[in-house]
Amino acid sequence: MSLVVAIAALAVGTYTMRLAGVLLRERLDLSERVTRILPMAAAALLAALAATATFTEDQAFAGWARPAGVAFGALLAWRRAPFVAVVVGAAAVAAGLRLLGVP
């Protein structure tokens, strides 16, 4: 029972935060400066997610295979490779390195 309650509470809380930003956007009379900053804030959050997911696992270093794979993917992105190539390339390098015994 507490399992259902916990999952429901997490769902309600998450949805509330999702909806709050969407609805607040119109209520708040945001200055042009703040409007310009919002996509930058989102970019900072997404970059932080990508960086922490690249380097860390359970608050410790994730090993070399993953950052190496991500670096290869970033190189492909820089060379303007299509999204699918970036994703598959990063996964292939990480998986290949692990096959070779790199953690």
Add this chain to the structure above:
Amino acid sequence: MRTAQRTLTRDAVTIGLAMVAIGASFGAIAIASGLPWWAPSLMSTIVFAGGAQFMAVGLLVAGNPVAAVLAGLLLNARHLPFGLAVAGALGPSLRARLVGAHLMTDEVVAFTLAEDDPARRRRTYWIIGITLFTTWNVGTVLGAAFASVAADPAAFGLDAAFPAGLIALLWPTLRDPATRDVAVAGAAVAVLATPLLPAGLPVLLSLLGLGVLLLRSRKGAAA
């Protein structure tokens, strides 16, 4: 225009396939940890936030539902600033906002902000959002059903695919020097804070990266 549509379709298929695989590993891990068969699918449907779901499974199995909720909410607090940033892409009607808000994920926000044109932003938000919701839930069911065979995502390098995909989506935005400085500073703060703070907080702290704008404007004023 047709090329753009084809690119969007291809990108949606790519990320959709990755989501089936990661959703399957979520379903499998949840079942293998001892949760009942319905729990992973209930989470994937009504919570629909991968990182929080993985974390909640660990804490729920450890018998700590309160910590599971609080940690999950802390991890998901980033959706509030995300909502502020992409609100315009959901559509004007209340129904579009009520439904669209539930589809908001890191990937959807990244795909949406990579577009400039408002009409394309909206199409991207909905196509990617619906694709991810569907594939994440299909993957969860498959993983829960075949828990014994669904493999560790790291074996296929999927753990590297996720951040690489985010970087690819962020790339066009990072061409703007101010945005790039903010993003790099924010990412550095988050990585450095990760060993020290509970999950979720380091990513929120990346908003401190906006402080770079103050330095930039001061430098601009001095020059």
